[in-house]
Amino acid sequence: MPVLILVLLAMAVEITVLVLIGSAIGVLPTILLVVAATVLGVVLLRREGTRALTAFQSKVRSGQQPQGEMLDGVLIAAAGILVVLPGFVSDVLAIALLFPPTRALVRKRVLKRAEERARRYRENGPGQVFVIDAQP
DSSP states (O other): OHHHHHHHHHHHHHHHHHHHHHHHHOHHHHHHHHHHHHHHHHHHHHHHHHHHHHHHHHHHHTTOOOHHHHHHHHHHHHHHHHHHSSSHHHHHHHHHHHSHHHHHHHHHHHHHHHHHHHHHHHHHTTOOOOOOOOOO
């Protein structure tokens, strides 16, 4: 249910932004901006996807763990999904994820959270486990 609400909220934001920009600059320039942002996103997606794959292969060949490169791949895939969605907000988020310095900030934060969760798991175990029996 929360995912559905999030999707509906994202759609409402995209439509609102499109309408506001369309009323400010006109319909045709708005459509051209959306198309231009999508084309830019696709170009960046291709370039950064290739770079991430090359970096991943390099790490694997050298025997190092490619966790950062794998996360880059996931972030680039998320950007790929966002770039094909029509709208300015999704395109801006996609381009931000495809921009290496911004992606590095997101990667650093995600890896830090994952390491913290792994540390807590090692110290405390899985936490509370609930077993729900469906038998009457």
